[in-house]
Amino acid sequence: MAKERAVVVGAGGISGAWFPPLIAEKVEVAGVVDLNVKTAKARIKEYGIDAIASSDLKATLKKTKPDFVVDLTVPQAHCTVTCTALAAGYHVIGEKPMANSMAEARRMVRAAAKAKKLYMVSQSRRWEPKHDAIQRTVAKGELGRMTTANCDFFLGAHFGGFRDVMPSPLILDMSIHHFDLVRYMTGTDPVAVYAKEFNPKGSWYKNEVAASCIFEMTKGVIFTYRGSWCAEGCATSWHGDWRLIGDKGTLIYERDGDPNGQVVKGKVSGFGANLKPAKIANSAMKITGMHGALREMLTFLRTRKKPQCQCHDNIKSLAMVFAAIESSNKGRRVPVRAL
Ligand SMILES: NC(=O)c1ccc[n+]([C@@H]2O[C@H](COP(=O)([O-])OP(=O)(O)OC[C@H]3O[C@@H](n4cnc5c(N)ncnc54)[C@H](O)[C@@H]3O)[C@@H](O)[C@H]2O)c1
Incomplete structure (x- = not known):
C-alpha cells in the first residue's frame, strides 16, 4: 500500500495525540505548519520525522502536494486554514469544534462542495x-x-x-x-x-x-x-x-x-x-479516539468509503x-x- 502524505497545521497541545497515530499508520508527514515555526520544528524533532517546518501553509502545500491536510489549529483559525487547504485542492481532517461561528462553518461546507474535496471533523469520542x-x-x-x-x-x-x-x-x-x-x-x-x-x-x-x-x-x-x-x-x-x-x-x-x-x-x-x-x-x-478518525480518512483515500463527521453532517452538532x-x-x- 502506497504511503499517504500529509501536512499537519497546528503543532500545539493536541498534536501530541495525532503524531503517534500518523506514525503508526505510516503516513508520511511532509510538512508541519504553525504560526510559530519554532513550535513546528520542536514537534518534528520530538517525533524524528523528515518534514518541512513552516508558517506558510500555501507554500508548504505547493512544495509537498499532500494527499490530505490535518487541521489542529485553534477554533478561531479552523475556517481560514481549512478553506485555504480545500481551495488548493486538498482533503482535510480537522479537530473539533468545526468553527468559531455558524457563518464560518457554513463557509467551510460551501468551500468543500466547491472544491469537490472531503472535509471531516474529528469527534474523537x-x-x-x-x-x-x-x-x-x-x-x-x-x-x-x-x-x-x-x-x-x-x-x-x-x-x-x-x-x-x-x-x-x-x-x-x-x-x-x-x-x-x-x-x-x-x-x-x-x-x-x-x-x-x-x-x-x-x-x-x-x-x-x-x-x-x-x-x-x-x-x-x-x-x-x-x-x-x-x-x-x-x-x-x-x-x-x-x-x-x-x-x-x-x-x-x-x-x-x-x-x-x-x-x-x-x-x-x-x-x-x-x-x-x-x-x-x-x-x-479496536482503534479509538483520534486514531479512529484518522483511520476513516485513510479508508476514504484508499476506497472512497465516506467517513463519519463530514462537514455537512457535523455542522448539525455545532x-x-x-x-x-x-x-x-x-x-x-x-x-x-x-x-
Ligand atoms: N478531541 C479532543 O478531545 C480535544 C482535546 C483538546 C483540544 N482539542 C481541539 O484541538 C484544537 C487545538 O487545541 P490545542 O489544545 O492543541 O491548542 P494549542 O493552543 O495548544 O495549539 C494550537 C496551535 O495552532 C497554532 N495556530 C493557531 N493558528 C494558526 C494558523 N492560522 N496557522 C497555523 N498554526 C496556527 C498555534 O500557534 C498553536 O501552536 C482545538 O480546536 C481544540 O478544541 C480537541
Whole structure:
C-alpha cells in the first residue's frame, strides 16, 4: 500500500495525540505548519520525522502536494486554514469544534462542495468501543422506539488559562462532544432547544460555565442535558453519564462503566412490567479516539468509503452549540438551524 502524505497545521497541545497515530499508520508527514515555526520544528524533532517546518501553509502545500491536510489549529483559525487547504485542492481532517461561528462553518461546507474535496471533523469520542456498543444497541431496536436521552456532565475543573475568561466555556469548549454523542448514539438530529446558561455561586470562571438544555430531536426524542465545569465532588465521566429510554426499556451508561439496561419481558399486566437485562451489542472497535478518525480518512483515500463527521453532517452538532447559547441569551426556545 502506497504511503499517504500529509501536512499537519497546528503543532500545539493536541498534536501530541495525532503524531503517534500518523506514525503508526505510516503516513508520511511532509510538512508541519504553525504560526510559530519554532513550535513546528520542536514537534518534528520530538517525533524524528523528515518534514518541512513552516508558517506558510500555501507554500508548504505547493512544495509537498499532500494527499490530505490535518487541521489542529485553534477554533478561531479552523475556517481560514481549512478553506485555504480545500481551495488548493486538498482533503482535510480537522479537530473539533468545526468553527468559531455558524457563518464560518457554513463557509467551510460551501468551500468543500466547491472544491469537490472531503472535509471531516474529528469527534474523537465517537471512536470509543462503549459508545459504539450503545449506538449498535439502540440501532438494533433493543430499547424499542427511542423517546428520551439524558446526559449529565459535572466536574470541578480548575484549568486556569483561556477557559476561565472565555464566554460560554462549557457549551463552546466541551458540550460539542456530548451534543455530537447524542446524535451518534440515538441516530437523531436536533430540531429546537430551550437552554439556560448560568454561572454558579463561588464560580472561578468569569462567564457562564453551567447549563441546562432541553433539545427536541427528530423522531420525537427529547434530549435533556445538564452540565457544569464548576461542580465540586461526585464527578461524572468526561463522556457524561447517560440514560437512554425507548418504549421497551432503558439503557444506563455512567462513570465509564459498562453500558447496561433493562427491557420489558412479555406482556405488561399490573403496575410494573416484568423486566430482563437488555442485550448490549458487542463492539469490535479496536482503534479509538483520534486514531479512529484518522483511520476513516485513510479508508476514504484508499476506497472512497465516506467517513463519519463530514462537514455537512457535523455542522448539525455545532448548530446545537450555537442554538443553545442563542436560546439562553434570548430566554426562549429557538430552532436549531444547521445549513
Ligand atoms: N478531541 C479532543 O478531545 C480535544 C482535546 C483538546 C483540544 N482539542 C481541539 O484541538 C484544537 C487545538 O487545541 P490545542 O489544545 O492543541 O491548542 P494549542 O493552543 O495548544 O495549539 C494550537 C496551535 O495552532 C497554532 N495556530 C493557531 N493558528 C494558526 C494558523 N492560522 N496557522 C497555523 N498554526 C496556527 C498555534 O500557534 C498553536 O501552536 C482545538 O480546536 C481544540 O478544541 C480537541
